[in-house]
Amino acid sequence: MVKVAVLGAAGGIGQPLSLLLKLNPNVDELSLFDVVNVPGVGADLSHINSDSTTQAFVPSSKEDKTALASALKDSDLVIIPAGIPRKPGMTRDDLFNINASIIKGLAEGIAESAPKAFVLVISNPVNSTVPIVAETLKQKGVYDPARLFGVTTLDIVRANTFISQLYPKESKPSDFNINVIGGHSGETIVPLYSLTNSKSYYNKLSADQKKELIRRVQFGGDEVVQAKNGAGSATLSMAYAGYRLAESILKSFTSSEEIVECTYLNLDSSIKGADEAKKLVDGLDFFSLPVVLSKNGIAAVKYDILNQISDEEKQLLVVAKDQLAKNIAKGVEFATK
Numbered sequence: 001m002v003k004v005a006v007l008g009a010a011g012g013i014g015q016p017l018s019l020l021l022k023l024n025p026n027v028d029e030l031s032l033f034d035v036v037n038v039p040g041v042g043a044d045l046s047h048i049n050s051d052s053t054t055q056a057f058v059p060s061s062k063e064d065k066t067a068l069a070s071a072l073k074d075s076d077l078v079i080i081p082a083g084i085p086r087k088p089g090m091t092r093d094d095l096f097n098i099n100a101s102i103i104k105g106l107a108e109g110i111a112e113s114a115p116k117a118f119v120l121v122i123s124n125p126v127n128s129t130v131p132i133v134a135e136t137l138k139q140k141g142v143y144d145p146a147r148l149f150g151v152t153t154l155d156i157v158r159a160n161t162f163i164s165q166l167y168p169k170e171s172k173p174s175d176f177n178i179n180v181i182g183g184h185s186g187e188t189i190v191p192l193y194s195l196t197n198s199k200s201y202y203n204k205l206s207a208d209q210k211k212e213l214i215r216r217v218q219f220g221g222d223e224v225v226q227a228k229n230g231a232g233s234a235t236l237s238m239a240y241a242g243y244r245l246a247e248s249i250l251k252s253f254t255s256s257e258e259i260v261e262c263t264y265l266n267l268d269s270s271i272k273g274a275d276e277a278k279k280l281v282d283g284l285d286f287f288s289l290p291v292v293l294s295k296n297g298i299a300a301v302k303y304d305i306l307n308q309i310s311d312e313e314k315q316l317l318v319v320a321k322d323q324l325a326k327n328i329a330k331g332v333e334f335a336t337k
């Protein structure tokens, strides 16, 4: 029996993400939690004739902790899109003050009711919210770094789409699976077009086109925030991206094939390849890299990719690492103060 819980399930991401999960044959129980509107989402999804069951939980008051505990109980996978999204003119870091507390509260609930669950963090600023979850689980004595995933998949999805749009006759977006490393905000997002099959396409671009393509991946979120004009940020593409990572993890519970996804992870010594990766990123504790998935969590970090990148990408990493160090410290400080 595989139970998946979505925390923030009534939101812009939560609803389409829950729909996709309801359709996944590897999910037996879908558990939806939100502080508002979730009974209606649950009732609606529960009519779909896929084989999983659906339950929805909403707290009866601010003090009520039982709804979250019931939603989380025995979950194998917990996905968190809870929290406020950006409006035009805001950075992801501007969301910190509100979302940090939300995430800490939810992580405490996970520690109590689903301490062995895989945890996928979508809520922004991801660069800081993932360290908050790590520190909170550590404080509760239930932390397994191999089971914590910052969701950066939307950056990969965008990197694939945007390069293909430059070659509409010669390529399709699904031809690509670009590694995007670093973090999930602005210049911390580093797409590696010099690797995989994107290399020959990328190398044909002019210097200005290359610069614009990288900038578009790094600031792709802003395109959606501006187009939505105050009504939030990416939800549908994010639901797709979050689902892609969740689907791969669910597959890794039973599959013997090697499944690799990029994720923002804690470079903890307990994970194979994490020490090597950490050395290559100047000691940062969190960084997005391709990882090998398994039923026990992250089986290995594919750190060698850092030895293969171009000089141009190395330059991008210098800026990324500097910003990431601050974002990580902010999350750790919040959770440990």
Ligand SMILES: NC(=O)c1ccc[n+]([C@@H]2O[C@H](COP(=O)([O-])OP(=O)(O)OC[C@H]3O[C@@H](n4cnc5c(N)ncnc54)[C@H](O)[C@@H]3O)[C@@H](O)[C@H]2O)c1
Pocket (backbone or CB within 6 Å): 007, 008, 009, 010, 011, 012, 013, 014, 033, 034, 035, 036, 081, 082, 083, 084, 085, 086, 095, 099, 102, 105, 106, 121, 122, 123, 124, 125, 126, 151, 152, 153, 154, 155, 184, 232, 233, 234, 235, 238
């Ligand atoms: N990682 C990424 O690539 C990525 C992409 C897009 C958006 N995001 C982030 O995801 C978050 C959600 O975005 P959205 O567009 O779905 O926002 P939204 O406002 O539409 O939905 C958020 C939901 O969270 C709920 N919520 C608030 N506090 C909660 C709590 N304590 N427990 C449970 N639920 C709670 C709200 O009631 C709401 O239903 C934002 O922080 C956004 O920046 C991340």
Ligand SMILES: O=C(O)C[C@H](O)C(=O)O
Pocket (backbone or CB within 6 Å): 085, 086, 092, 124, 154, 220, 221, 222, 224, 225, 233, 234
């Ligand atoms: O841009 C945002 O604030 C949401 C998300 O992180 C995104 O990349 O679309």
